[in-house]
Amino acid sequence: MLLDHDTCYRAVAAKDARFDGQFVTAVRTTGIYCRPSCPVPPPKARNVEFLRTAAAAQSAGYRACRRCLPDAVPGSPEWNLRADAAGRAMRLIADGVVEREGVSGLASRLGYSSRQLGRILAAELGAGPLALARAQRAHTARVLVETTPLGLADVAFAAGFGSVRQFNDTVRAVYGVPPSRLRAEAGRRRDTVQPAPGTITLRLPYRAPFDPHGLLEHLAARAIDRVEQVDGGVYRRTLRLPHGPAAVTLDLTARAGAVLATLRTSDPRDVGPAVSRLRRLLDLDADPHAVDTVLAADPALAPLVAATPGIRLAGSADPAETAVRTVLGQQVSVAAARTAASRLAGAHGTVLPAALRDQDGPDLLFPPPETLAGVELAGPARRAESLRGLCAALASGALVLDAGRDPGSLRSELLVLPGIGPWSAGYLAMRVLGDPDELLASDLAVRRGAAALGLPGDADALVARAAAWAPWRSYAATHLWRAAAPATTTVRRSA
Numbered sequence: 001m002l003l004d005h006d007t008c009y010r011a012v013a014a015k016d017a018r019f020d021g022q023f024v025t026a027v028r029t030t031g032i033y034c035r036p037s038c039p040v041p042p043p044k045a046r047n048v049e050f051l052r053t054a055a056a057a058q059s060a061g062y063r064a065c066r067r068c069l070p071d072a073v074p075g076s077p078e079w080n081l082r083a084d085a086a087g088r089a090m091r092l093i094a095d096g097v098v099e100r101e102g103v104s105g106l107a108s109r110l111g112y113s114s115r116q117l118g119r120i121l122a123a124e125l126g127a128g129p130l131a132l133a134r135a136q137r138a139h140t141a142r143v144l145v146e147t148t149p150l151g152l153a154d155v156a157f158a159a160g161f162g163s164v165r166q167f168n169d170t171v172r173a174v175y176g177v178p179p180s181r182l183r184a185e186a187g188r189r190r191d192t193v194q195p196a197p198g199t200i201t202l203r204l205p206y207r208a209p210f211d212p213h214g215l216l217e218h219l220a221a222r223a224i225d226r227v228e229q230v231d232g233g234v235y236r237r238t239l240r241l242p243h244g245p246a247a248v249t250l251d252l253t254a255r256a257g258a259v260l261a262t263l264r265t266s267d268p269r270d271v272g273p274a275v276s277r278l279r280r281l282l283d284l285d286a287d288p289h290a291v292d293t294v295l296a297a298d299p300a301l302a303p304l305v306a307a308t309p310g311i312r313l314a315g316s317a318d319p320a321e322t323a324v325r326t327v328l329g330q331q332v333s334v335a336a337a338r339t340a341a342s343r344l345a346g347a348h349g350t351v352l353p354a355a356l357r358d359q360d361g362p363d364l365l366f367p368p369p370e371t372l373a374g375v376e377l378a379g380p381a382r383r384a385e386s387l388r389g390l391c392a393a394l395a396s397g398a399l400v401l402d403a404g405r406d407p408g409s410l411r412s413e414l415l416v417l418p419g420i421g422p423w424s425a426g427y428l429a430m431r432v433l434g435d436p437d438e439l440l441a442s443d444l445a446v447r448r449g450a451a452a453l454g455l456p457g458d459a460d461a462l463v464a465r466a467a468a469w470a471p472w473r474s475y476a477a478t479h480l481w482r483a484a485a486p487a488t489t490t491v492r493r494s495a
Helices: 005-013 054-059 085-094 097-110 114-125 129-147 152-158 164-175 179-188 212-222 268-282 288-296 302-307 319-328 334-348 381-396 407-415 422-433 444-452 459-469 473-484
Strands: 024-027 032-034 048-051 200-205 228-231 234-241 244-255 258-265
Touching (some): 005 048, 024 054, 032 054, 054 129, 085 097, 085 129, 085 268, 114 129, 129 152, 129 164, 129 179, 129 200, 129 268, 152 164, 152 179, 152 268, 164 179, 200 268, 212 228, 212 234, 212 244, 244 268, 258 268, 288 302, 288 459, 288 473, 302 473, 319 381, 319 422, 407 422, 444 459, 444 473
Antiparallel strands (some): 024 032, 024 048, 200 258, 228 234, 234 244, 244 258
């Protein structure tokens, strides 16, 4: 799908890194595609075309630039904004659904036939689901080749390829060299990070500005004992991934422009899904300039934006866990919700295999809904009933929580469950789906933060006042939470 040529070319001529990941520059004379900020002199305007995805460029016969590595950039913020089939498909493809369930499984999740979905993606993104998944596999393969000592045959199957030959052919087509050459070149780079034995070390890039301290404060205030840990600029946690358990260490402050992730997995096939979920957890694909420009236009929010540029939405690494924690947090303080979640994990969680543990790091996996649906839960009877209903719906598949859900339909399905009100439904849309436009105007802390800034404290009046903040009202809510923080430690949850 072609983009506006003049606008894109101006970004390329300026080497504007804000557009990295939002489109690629395909150069007809060289057969190479680059990120907009590629350091080489820009090609002549008549020799380039601009494509929305790397998969579209690869399908058109272009190969990736090995100097700027156009796949090693933040993803497009468009996929969080879009709730249509294309946006939802991109989120699920990044999570590895095509590798695990095939194109038919992806189409089924989205409510389309495989043929319908192929037509939609080809029209919107310039490539079908197989080509998009192939581009994802190529990126995962490059990461494994460059950052792990795995044998190349093991890398091939870990990245989702059906054979070593397919792996070799794809890497040659995308990067122009065989996998062994990629590994040799990576070993000569000065910035190469040598992973510890049994780990995979990755750089997760983001668009500056970036507010790591706000994310760390949010995560530290809610960290579940033995499941999560925050120490300085480092966040550690355990993970349940499609093929087994894992543990990750995220250093949010060690490098400018990227979060440093150290991953221990029980199955290397989980590297791609882990990266996707960690990026969503930290909102690393956001466009902070777009967010800050809209919010700073309001005089009431402008001082907050100036004080904290690049604010991020804390997301979810495990949607089911986030849903359970949301119910546990209804009508109680953040500290009380954390205590309840820690007790639940301690009573029903699973100990992480010793091979995956970091010294003094988290060692417990949060219990899955299948476990919680069948146990007696402590606490108020009404909350226990809500938790059992939620977990039973998740365990049976009646309720699906994944990145491919439409926010509106997810809210509707949540609201029919006992004990789930509008606040919880909106909160989960924000955390699990990365919905950027959920104000949560009924939230007590949001309203207190608004009042502290001279904005309307009444929910309906605040909604009307916040219309100009669209489509970034979730980020505005995060600013308002922080404005209210000195005045309250209790956040109102849904009824």
